[in-house]
């Protein structure tokens with residue numbers, strides 16, 4: 608049996624069970640998705656959003672990349688964000704990091720990874736911005752703290768986008784949350800929650816009436 612056959616078999620079993628429990632399950636999902644949440648998480652296989660949050664298909668719109676970064680020039684992230692905020696009108700965005708993140712650890716190390724270096728550089732920038740605080744900690748605590756600070760910085764990066772600022776002005780949403788997942792006990796915790804309309808650093812604030 609091929610390694611991938613197991614996945615296809617499990618999928619059949621899952622779909623059959625779903626139909627048995629709820630005959631309309633797939634019928635309801637075919638016509639539309641109205642998720643209330645956008646999840647921006649790490650690609651790490653140990654942080655599967657549906658399983659750890661107990662959510663069903665249709666409940667969470669998802670974007671994942673290495674170390675859950677929000678980069679202003681990332682067309683993939685921006686497209687997901689725009690669709691989630693402007694079309695799906697999600698009410699909550701969750702940026703979720705996790706302790707033991709390989710991306711964060713790699714960014715703190717000296718090894719060169721080729722093209723991945725460019726991606727890791729944005730985490731190095733987070734480190735640089737918070738160097739004093741991180742370097743004051745014992746060695747073993749530094750990666751965890753950088754992981755938390757990284758989540759906070761990515762929440763800030765979301766607020767700097769015109770997509771979020773426009774939605775806050777237009778429809779008083781969405782909330783933006785920063786969460787951390789622990790691989791050791793499977794528990795999510797909230798680091799911060801930013802309500803719509805929160806203060807924005809003036810240099811990053813857009814004036815949407817400017818052209819009118």
Ligand code: CO
Nearest residue numbers: 649651708709
């Ligand atoms: Co990770």
